[in-house]
Amino acid sequence: MAPEMYQDEILLSPPSRRDVTPEVWRDYVTKRATAHRRCAGCAVLDACLYRAVVEVDVSGFLACTSEAERRRMRRDLGIEVQVDSSPYGTARVGGGPVDHAEVVSARKAHPDETCRQLADRLGCSTSTIKRHLRQEREGRGGGAVVTMERPSMTDVLDAFDRLDTSRRV
Template identity: 60%
Template structure:
């Protein structure tokens, strides 16, 4: 018996370029040698991502629904933050929940341990921090995302004038904001 799978997996699930750690690190986190090839890696990822039939749904979810890290839907974290700023929306980082099974071994890595490791080794990539702490890179990213969200939440709490209902932009508004990004021209 032969099983035929008619649904093609998106490029991000099968292409090696999407596993490049440099796509998940901020430009400030990379040393000069790592930054050297970043432009070509980004351009290659943009080309593969732009041809995906799921791009519009992926972009909308990454901008409006979930604060995902790394390169998603032809955007970096900075690109998505810029889109959110232009649309006047905020995504609660705590909405994303937990991903994957708990790690085995010495128990969970504490939030404080991840932040301490980042402070002690600011130039380490997420993968290097994960190896230091004996956890996955997604755990490191989740804790760093949480730290950023907490800092942003404190800043916005100070700046908040009134509790306004959360604005939900349309798909067209997100696409227009995406089109205005300089990086969207790479795709």
């Protein structure tokens, strides 16, 4: 396991190819390929992928997928995953729930800080920061758990197999 690999800011916030230099793009592609290979060889990949797609809305690179790929898989599966913001909702790293307004206020107060710096400032994970900022961009400002029929592991693995990146290692 190499948590520092998956916590690299470039994997947490992938660049748009048209917005970066060729060197930065190559760095991103190399780091993603390395993380993908390591993830693909993990004994708990299937369970990790299922949890990341069906149970918990996480940010960054996880289970050989990006956030965009997991959103694509959810659309394909006809599910929506939102995180319960109650103290008894989805477990997270840190000292307790982080208020959505607190994350948005911290971003406004410190616009030049990275997600990792904001997470350190608020005592939570980078994934939590990214989730709240994404919800704010999408106009969802937090949210409740949506109850839907869960897809099977086979359904999730089939959706993964339909991703272009699942065939590139």
